[in-house]
Each structure stands twice: as structure tokens, then as C-alpha cells.
Amino acid sequence: MKTITFADIHIIGDVITEKELYKQIHYPELLNRYDSNFIQFKRMPSLEEFIGAANYLRAFHLERGQKHVKFYLPANEKPSKELLDYLKEKSYEAGFLELYAIDPEAFPSVDVNPDIDIQTVKADNFSTYLELQYQADLQFGKEYAKQKINLYKRHFNDPTMMQIIAYYQGEPAGSVDVIIADETAEIDGLSVKEVFQKKGIGTRLQQFVMNKFANKTIILVADGEDTPREMYRRQNYHYVGFQYEIQKIDHV
Template sequence: MNQEITFENIHKNGAIVEENERYKQNQFLKIPNMYDANYIAFKQMPTLAEFKEAEEYLRGYHMRLGQNHVKFYFPEGIKITDELDNYLSTSGYDTGFMELYKVDPSKFPEVPMNDAIKVREVSEKNLEPFLDLIYKHTLAFGEKFAQYKRSLIREQCLDDSQKERHLKLFATYDGKAAGYAHVIISKAFVEIDNLEVDEVFQKKGIGSALQRKVMDLFSDRTVILVADGEDTPRNMYRKQNYQYVGFQYEALKVLE
């Protein structure tokens, strides 16, 4: 559990299609408008001129493929320069930063028993209500995106070649679909990705129960996750004994 953890350990869908000394470009055309899978990640903080060059390239690349966005990740642990930040803010970008956390499962707090909450691995028996809840939660990004996401998750659940890498957990409350988590498995780390609790069942301990299940299943590995650096769940993670590892800035622009 002492292996160094960086944002490089965070799972990304898709594959690198271009790489040079300045950046890596990742594409995932199964879901072309999945922003966090179709992007450029800078290896070093770009100058404004270097950013504009990469921006023009990615915009053209995405437009040729019918993609309606450009997204950039900046080197972890480095704040965006004032000059670049000013350009992004005046050019229609949404900017922010993500924080990386880790926890030793033995340090995660015990979760009070609640017979109303059941957390199970997704199987053919509960696959459809699980997928229905994912569809509901992603519909805000458009019906087409929600359908693509539902199809991708179904494939990960049913494809035997992906089961060793992807584990899905489904939570119910009094038998009703309440939440879920995607767990990405590697030898040293287990990443909790896309942990969601339906708004109807918030503040009932479902998020903690999902995490407790991960801790119990993978007690021999470090558990990691990424939180929005400006959102409230990060405070909850700190209370649950997660340790702060680092931050990474990002910028997204949805094209007209």
C-alpha cells in the first residue's frame, strides 16, 4: 500500500491516439461526448500560445468527428497561470480542479447496520433496475448520452473479459433502487468511480454502505477516488479518513 499514487492511476475510457512532448490526446468514440474520455492532457503547463495551438488542433479534430466539446487536463499539482486562466474565463471555458484521495480500508470507519440498505454486486438478476437508475442519473446530459452510457455499462457487466477489471455495486433501500458505484480494479489500487445515490435516498447512509462494501471486498489494497475540489463530498471523504494526495486543474468548453 506504499506505492506512489498519482492521477495517472485514475481510469480513463478510450485510448491515446496522439502523443508528443507537450501532451497526450485520448479518444473514446463509443461515447464521443463523454467529456472526461475525449480530451488532451498536458504533460507540462502550456504557455498561452501553446494552449491556443492545442486548442485549435483539438477543436478541428473533434468537429470532424461530430464532437461538440474540447476538454483539457493540466499537469497535476500545478495551478493554471494567471494569463491562461484569464484566457479560459473570457473564452467560455468552465474551469475547476479535482482532488485525489486514498484510504487504507482498515482506516475506513465502521458503518452502522441498517437492514433497509442492501448492497450487492450487479448480476443478471438486478442488472435492469441498476441500468435504469444509471439511465435516470445521466439523462440530464441528453437522451443519446444516457443511452450510450447504459449500453457501455451493460457491456462491462456482461463481458467476461471486462469483469476482472470492472465491478459494479448496486444499493437498494427497502427494496427500491437507491445508489450504485463503479469499482475499477488493479493489483495495487481499487478506484471508486461514479458513486451515486439517488436524491430520494440521500442522507440515509447509502454512500457509506457502498464504500464499506468496497473496503470489505478489497481489504488488501489501497482505495482511491477523485472528488470535485469545490464540492461538499470532499469534506465527507476527509471525515472518513481518506488522505489528500493532490490536485489537478481541468477546463471544458462545449462548442456551439
């Protein structure tokens, strides 16, 4: 299996500033997508360095109507107690992500359920896929959901992306995107509508990916404090490492 790091994870956005301490990612087409507008620290910052970077990013974002700041710390490094205490005092949200990888052959066998139909997204079902994504994205606001449509359209025409949709008894039920690289295929945005959950749809979506990319290492990122990570462990994914993420949203 290829040696996997967080550097293998696809980022939507461009590096617009790079310094010894950090690089800044920005995506003007989707300003309120936090995972596309952030600072990635190249080494662990001191408290003073973090405050300086936070003040810079907040001013940069405010000029563009953005109400958030977001930061990623170096992989597999925990912030100091001093920094954690400061983040808590200033009402930042701090959590961590976990990186997983699997050889497709290690994925457990899945029973065939005729109620579940998995398809790659083509011209004839693209509108169904778009509506499924739009409804899911509405939880983040109507403007965000509208802006994401352009991103899905761009990905539809990108040969390094594969969009996959799941139907349950003929109804659109879930989806996943796959980011295709030379040695890896990254599972991204795996979701199943609430009404169709616990029917094996998420597992079948993953099995489809395993079959499609049997010659690659399958990778994904999970919230380190969320329950799906437990499912990935049961499915024989290999834990690779962690990365702290920090964000704050200005509600004023």
C-alpha cells in the same frame, strides 16, 4: 500504502496522438463523454501552446460532431495568471479535481441498517442496475444515456470492473463502480438517488468496497469545489493532490 498519483486513475478512451507537449485521448463509441475525449498536457503549456492545442482539438472534434473541448493540466501545478485570464476571457470553465486514497482499515465503522441492502451486480439484477444508471444519465441527454448502456454492458463482462447496487427498503437507491488494479481499487460513479440521500447509503456502498478490497488501496477523484470531498476527508481519506481541468462547450 502504495504511492498514488493521477496516473493510477482509470481512463476510458485510447491515446490516439502523443507529442512532447500532450497526449490526446479519444473514445469514438461515446463521443459526448467529455472525460473520454480530451487532451492531457504532459507539462504546463504556455499561452501560445494552449491556444494551438485548443484550435487543433476543436477542429478535430467538430469533424466528428463533438461540441466540446476538454483539457487536463499536469498534476499539482497551477496555471499561470496569463492563462487563467485568457480562459476567463474566452469563457472556458476552469476547475480542479482532488485525488484521495485510503487504507480500508482506516474507514470509520458503519452501523448496520437493515433497510439498506448492498449487492454486487449479477445477471439477475443487471437490468435493475441499467435502469438506475439510465435514469441518472438522462440529465446529460437521452442520446448520452442510451450510449452509456453499451459501456455498462461492456463493464459487466470485464473482470477488472465491479458494479455494485444499493437497495433501500427493497427499492433501487444507488450504485458505485469499482475499477480493480493490482494494488488499487478505484471508486467511480458513486451516486444515490436524491429521494434516498442522507440515509447512509453512500457510506454503506463505500464500506462494501472496503470489505471487498481490504488488501488494496482504495482511491477516488472528487471535484475540488464540490461538497463530497468534505465527506471523504471526514471518512479518513488521505488527500493526495490536485489537477486542473479546463473545458468549453459550443452551444451553437
